[in-house]
Amino acid sequence: MAIEIKVPTVGESISEVTLVKWLKKDGEYAERDEVIAELESEKATFEINAEQAGAVKQIAKEGDTLAIGDVVCSIDTDAPKPAAAAPTAKPAEAAAPVAKVATEPAAAPANVDVKATPVAAAIIADKKIDSKKIVASGENGKIFKQDVLDALNNPGRNPAAEMFSRNDRPEKLSNLRKTISRRLVEAKNSTAMLTTFNEVDMTAIMEVRKKYKDKFKETHSVNLGFMSFFTKACCYALQKYPAVNAYLDGENIIYHDYCDISIAVSAPKGLVVPVIRNAESLSMAGVEAAVVDLATKAKNNKLTIEEMTGGTFTITNGGIFGSMMSTPIINIPQSAILGMHNIVERPMAINGQVVIRPMMYVALSYDHRIIDGRESVGFLVTVKQLLENPSLLLFGKDPVDALLEL
Structure with missing residues (x-):
């Protein structure tokens, strides 16, 4: 049947x-x-x-x-199930690299399924070359010694490729890329988008990470990264400036009493934006664990639709690609997005002295229909203050102010 x-x-x-x-x-x-x-x-x-x-x-x-x-x-369903194949002896060529050096019995080709001459296979094993990057000149994809030497002498280049090629390769847009294109254009055309900038001295955060990273990983089994600091700072700032955590729905503004933080992740098939639910209630370790889980799923194309919908605010980190400054585009229907950038040591005037500090530019793009200049600038300044004084993240403000309820 x-x-x-x-x-x-x-x-x-x-x-x-x-x-x-x-x-x-x-x-x-x-x-x-x-x-x-x-x-x-x-x-x-x-x-x-x-x-x-x-x-x-x-x-x-x-x-x-x-x-x-x-x-x-x-x-x-009526098709017979095939019998399990009996194990077969390995070809002599596959065994050649193992017998090549008596003192290294564990040596083996980088890819045991590759078709290669004994000499070529030995070089692949010795140099630990990815056989997929070798252009095979033999029949049926067989790799010869010269093919391996060409790969070693020309890393990252295909020696068999035609020089100065002018070929065009049409490639159909994936559904995901179509959606990304449509949403980006829609965000530009349907919002009154404006971007405000500031800079953050990352000295304090880097010192905290350096001092506690080993103990943090030992205790929580996750690394202490920058994303948890930025997420916690944004959650406090969103509660202080609720308009940044809202969106426009017709003639109404919908405010959120929770912070579902979307994090922009570069996946194999395009940019995806999974969501950390109720980030305001998570610990630093909880945020880091959520980031690792979502990033791993994105890398393996395992994110569900539920994990990519419903965020209230987005954080994107162009710094991992070396970006110094950018104007991120709002992830509609949200009203704001924070852009992180790379950390660069720059001379700064501190108390009348020029000192070198690790600085990061941060950018907040926002929908001016909902968020005024006061809220946008105030939000970014709050994030800056919390990041430059990580102890404030415990209460979201100065501990003495919290104690005195100021």
Whole structure:
């Protein structure tokens, strides 16, 4: 009996998806619940599983755009399960690198599946070369000694590629990239966006990290990064200036009594913005753990739609790519976004003396329809003060002011 595997419903606003990759070949046997293909919607990448065990009959092709409910493939549940393959002896060439040096019995090619001559395989193992970066000149992709030497002498360059090529390569926009493009243009055209800047002396934070990073990791099993400091500072500033944590809905302004912080993450298929829920209630370790979890899921294309929707404010860090200053675009329907940048040692005038300090420019882009200059500048100054005096993050303001309820 053949059963049909259809595109599932993945969200109220999503009507079509793209078949990104088949994980099971046409005719290949799949166990029940085994992943057989990857689909991509305008918001996330997700997997479809075999509902029953059987042989997969591909109907859609990689790159096809499918509507919700379309048939992706069928599964022949009457197909016999293939017998497990008996282990086979390794070819002599695969064993050659191991026997090459008696004092290094563990040496092996970087990729045991690669087709290579014994000499080429030995060099690959000795130099720990990624065989995928080697251009094979032999028949059926076989790698020769000269191919490996070319890769060593020309790292990062394909020696077989045509010089001064003028080829054009059309590539279809993914659903995710289409959505990113549409939302960015919509944000520019539908908001009265303005950006205000300030600079933060990162000396105090860097000293705290240097002093406590080892103990912090030992205690909480996560690294102490900059994101937790910025997230906590933003949460206090958002509570002090609620307009920055609000959005415009028709003739109403919707204020949030919580801080769901979106963090911009560069994923393999484009920029995604997963959300840290109730960040104002999390500890520093809780924020760091959430960042690691979301970033790992983004890297592996495992984020769900729920994890990428509903944020109230966004933080983006262009500094990891070396950006000195930028004007980040609002993540609609939110009303503001904070841009972090790289840390640069610069001469600063401190108490009449010129000293070198690690400085970071920060930028706040905001919707001027909701947020006035007072709120935007006040928000950014508050973030600056909290970051330059990390002890204030315990109460969100000066401890004496908190004690005296000032």
